[in-house]
Amino acid sequence: MSAIAPAAAGEAIQLTTVRQRSMKVPITLAAVTLLLAALFLFAPRDGVSTFRLGDRGSSIALPDVSVPAAATCWTVVALLVLLTLWSAWDAWSYRRSGLWLTIVFAVLGVFAFLTWAAAGGLVPVTGLLFGAVSLSVPLVFGALGGVIGERVGVINVAIEGQLLLGAFAAALLSSITRNPFVGLFGAMVGGVLVAFVLAAFSIKYLVDQVIVGVVLNVLVTGLTGFLYGALLAPNEAELNNPVRFTRIEIPLLGEIPIIGPVLFNQTFIVYLMYVTVAVVAWALYRTRWGLRLRAVGEHPQAADTVGIRVNTSRFWNVSLAGAIAGIGGAYFTLVSVPQFGKEMTAGLGFIALAAVIFGRWDPIRAALAGLLFGFATNLQNLLTVLKTPIPSEFMLMLPYVVTILAVAGFAGQIRGPAASGKPYIKG
Template sequence: MTLTRAADTAVPLAVVTRRRFKVPITLAIATLLLAALFLFSPRDGVSTFKLGEPDAALSLADIGVPTAATCWIVLAVLALLTLWAFWDAWSFRPARLWLTIPFAVLGVFAFLVWAGAGGLVPVPSLLVGAVSLSVPLVFGALGGVIGERVGVVNVAIEGQLLLGAFSAAVLSSLTQNPFVGLLGAMVGGVLVSFVLAAFAIKYLVDQVIVGVVLNVLVTGLTGFLYGALLVPNEATLNDPARFGRVPIPFLSEIPVIGPVLFDQTFIVYLMFVTVVIVSWALYRTRWGLRLRAVGEHPQAADTVGIRVNPTRFWNVSLAGAIAGIGGAYFTLVSVPQFGKEMTAGLGFIALAAVIFGRWDPIRATLAALLFGFATNLQNLLTVLKTPIPSEFMLMLPYVVTILAVAGFAGQIRGPAASGKPYIKG
């Protein structure tokens, strides 16, 4: 055998590949569950989809489809997409996004056709409700993305949402100004993130433990203040002025998407703007470059003059302010007053959206919208009186969360320095 120098011969690098069946198996499970539902609980009749209001300037007619035939035809298409996914995995190809998205859309459509047998499925109301329920999740997920991108695991999103909701209710009640309540919610979120940053960055305490403790602390504190202050002084401290809907002329009359995007409250419009700004700034500005550098390789960032721990501290505070806005949505839009433990674990769902979204603002927002849609779908199923037991419908948002993170997230890697304290030198 003749040995030659690398400069003289080009030696191809070995490519190690393996078949990944996680996504195809998840699609197969979903297909089988739908098949079992259609087989063991068949429904007949006509499913009608309402696409607009009859008195709107621009309106679409209702669409009716035969329930049983449509369900089985769509199920056959889902089975073909599942087989295609298995073929891709067997051929060492990664899961195709353009395959999984149509699968999800068709699967939801088939389920709605089955659920709406003999009834009416109001599509605009379903989408508006999904967006409304997603607002706290989106703000919480954006706060989680910023925190983890800079190197701090933000498990305290639940506490930031809850204290934000409490602060917004109290200040808006005292001033009868929802904008003051919104600023108070941001301050409440910053206070929680300030404690998280102080213990995690300065005192090097485990970030996950600090986040869990803060969630318990805020839950107990707001619960105590609710009973001691808000209940006996409800008219003064727990009757907040709320944001009303602000329809955009003409755009709000567009069928289906008009009510969803252009007939919303100030906080929802602020959510759209925040998602765009964070997504652009994270990848297109000096601030975003420094933030990502600190979260990926703090030693390298330190050598070029970036102050790692102050950068982490202030960005975690920014993340808390954004999450606090999500808390304000509970008391300034959704519910007329603050209630004990009213966030109901949505902070952890927002954290799951961060992971499912691969620490990207746009993807995390889409994941939050998915979870909001699942929650609103649960409410619609109750109205349509489907034969699914109520206990299973209450589980629906959390089942979707588990399937999304475990079945579709795959093997993903977060920021390299996330959760790791930085000690200079």
């Protein structure tokens, strides 16, 4: 922050820089460390925790790793305390802690928690990571749609509706044509339709973008629920029996230990996700399209003065965002679940919106945030299998607790695009 001191005529203006400490990250790390320590202290678990690193179908066999549960947990807690103190020292010295510190803290914290949960049991690492990637696919596509929408100046609260209508259209068209690619195209069209309504009301008629997004989510939920009961349920064999994508293993890459089966033995939509993240990240910062999109979202008046049609650019880019989010909806019915169900997205659109904020409106960061939330969701399933003493109600809350912690603890003071959510009136 800079302050300008008043100066007499002819005198130089003096700038004073005021530095501010931000203790948000150290406080968050300290809270997590205390929670883990309290868990290990008041609910101790003895025994040996086994981590299975290898995949039974892999040609490269890795041995299982066994560690003593109690000793490992407290050793990791000591390391977490050191990392927390490091982060606090950085904040006290007016430095921002490196991203590596947060990543190492998260990995160690998850490892300690899994060691505690798996005392006397087995953690299939490959299966855990594979499930995390699978559950994160709709979140990543939804987050990419949110990034494009907000970067161009429109808050895309309707991600939930785009995912849901995309899932419905994919199931219907794939069932009719017996072709999953037709279903995928239908999902993109469904996402565009929701985005079209969002763009029309928020850009042309200047209706509040958040209100339009919420209304669209409710509308799509009701519409797909009605069509499911009136159309799909009575004709399930013909209209709700989609042909799904099968897994495609990439030679050599699929044999890499641990990450090979996780990343390179996936379906077409997952490989499309890799490409989409890379293309959007490159195009947003390296092409004229990305430059214009960011200009419209940051300073639409300046963009207008150089000949960029602001509202037209917003309209088409919001439609593009809807198409990308629709692909995420297709994953539900063309890969994950064999048929469409009412409200099957279960609020994942709002978690995708949180991933946009946590990812600081950057495609790669938002994709990583989506992977984090997918991991939290799959971790909930693993904890149920391991029969941990944690109440089942809390395990159902786990993905949302992680979302709140990530957004409030690490992304609370970041600034989004300056014109996001603000309608532009020419002249």
